[in-house]
Amino acid sequence: VVPEIVLNSGRGMPVLGMGTATYPEPPEQTVFEAVVHAMELGYRHFDSASVYGSERPLGRAISFAIEKGLIGSRDELFITTKLWCTDMHQDHVLPALRHSLEVLGLEYVDLYLIHHPIRLKGEKKMEMSSDDILPVDIPSVWEGMEECQQQGLAKSIGVSNFTCKKIAELLTHAKVLPAVNQVEMHPVWQQGKLREFCQEKGIHISAYSPLGAFGAFWGSNKVLEAEEIKRIAQSLGKSRAQVCLRWAFQQGVSFVPKSYNKERLKENMEIFDWCLSAEDMEKLSLLPQERFNLAHPLVSPTSFYKTHADYWDGEV
Numbered sequence: 001v002v003p004e005i006v007l008n009s010g011r012g013m014p015v016l017g018m019g020t021a022t023y024p025e026p027p028e029q030t031v032f033e034a035v036v037h038a039m040e041l042g043y044r045h046f047d048s049a050s051v052y053g054s055e056r057p058l059g060r061a062i063s064f065a066i067e068k069g070l071i072g073s074r075d076e077l078f079i080t081t082k083l084w085c086t087d088m089h090q091d092h093v094l095p096a097l098r099h100s101l102e103v104l105g106l107e108y109v110d111l112y113l114i115h116h117p118i119r120l121k122g123e124k125k126m127e128m129s130s131d132d133i134l135p136v137d138i139p140s141v142w143e144g145m146e147e148c149q150q151q152g153l154a155k156s157i158g159v160s161n162f163t164c165k166k167i168a169e170l171l172t173h174a175k176v177l178p179a180v181n182q183v184e185m186h187p188v189w190q191q192g193k194l195r196e197f198c199q200e201k202g203i204h205i206s207a208y209s210p211l212g213a214f215g216a217f218w219g220s221n222k223v224l225e226a227e228e229i230k231r232i233a234q235s236l237g238k239s240r241a242q243v244c245l246r247w248a249f250q251q252g253v254s255f256v257p258k259s260y261n262k263e264r265l266k267e268n269m270e271i272f273d274w275c276l277s278a279e280d281m282e283k284l285s286l287l288p289q290e291r292f293n294l295a296h297p298l299v300s301p302t303s304f305y306k307t308h309a310d311y312w313d314g315e316v
């Protein structure tokens, strides 16, 4: 069974969630079947976003699972979705969440996150372009998020892709502390500084791309191919992915690996009855660091963000 952590909102969250970010979007049936299978395996936490296209099949899978008795009721699940950049305006937050809830077929989500700290114009799509960047007022967007929580439509609210600087700015205005900051984190991008900062503030870190997002357009095989990870996996008779997820677990964060493959979904759950030694943790802490999600399309010499460091407030 998957352990839970308690968020600053007082709500519990299973540390392992199933990620559903895929590009290009797979057929809905693929996502639906993978989610149903994950529930059969014991997954109870699902990470979605309005831009992923996974809300509808996830919602269908939830109804199906309740109907078939795979789960007793919706409250047994922890469902996250995210506000897309084209809705980054105070007036759009509640309607955007209401729309997501309609697509999901749910009355509330467990966690609603600001997907990125930016506002974009145009249609909702995964491809981001520096040409679409609009000025954004994050404190007023956060008020919209607070309203979502007040209305009971989101049990907890939080952010994603926020740097120390952006969290600090938000905290000077926020009435409700973000419960979560979901960020890229794996052994090759460990986020030491951001984790320390968020821990001090009582904000839980959730790791996206805990395996390095191999297969995504910005992902890399450098995590699963790291020599140290191969060596540890071999010495313990575990897979490299399991070593990465166990590492995240021992760091005290939650994590949302994406897989639509039955064997790998199962493998990714089997990390709670063994551990990495202090020496192995120490060796992993020394891996050379590299952020993979640089937000390339948003950065250009003529754009608001001239360098990757501009976009990530120096955290590159």
Ligand code: A2P
Binding pocket: 019, 208, 209, 210, 211, 212, 213, 214, 215, 216, 239, 241, 242, 256, 257, 258, 259, 260, 261, 264, 265, 267, 268
């Ligand atoms: P697949 O969906 O075919 O399993 P991340 O969670 O870091 O974004 O990584 C997702 C990528 O890692 C996907 O390409 C996924 O492919 C793959 N993946 C997920 N679980 C495992 C695993 N246990 N072993 C190897 N690759 C995995």
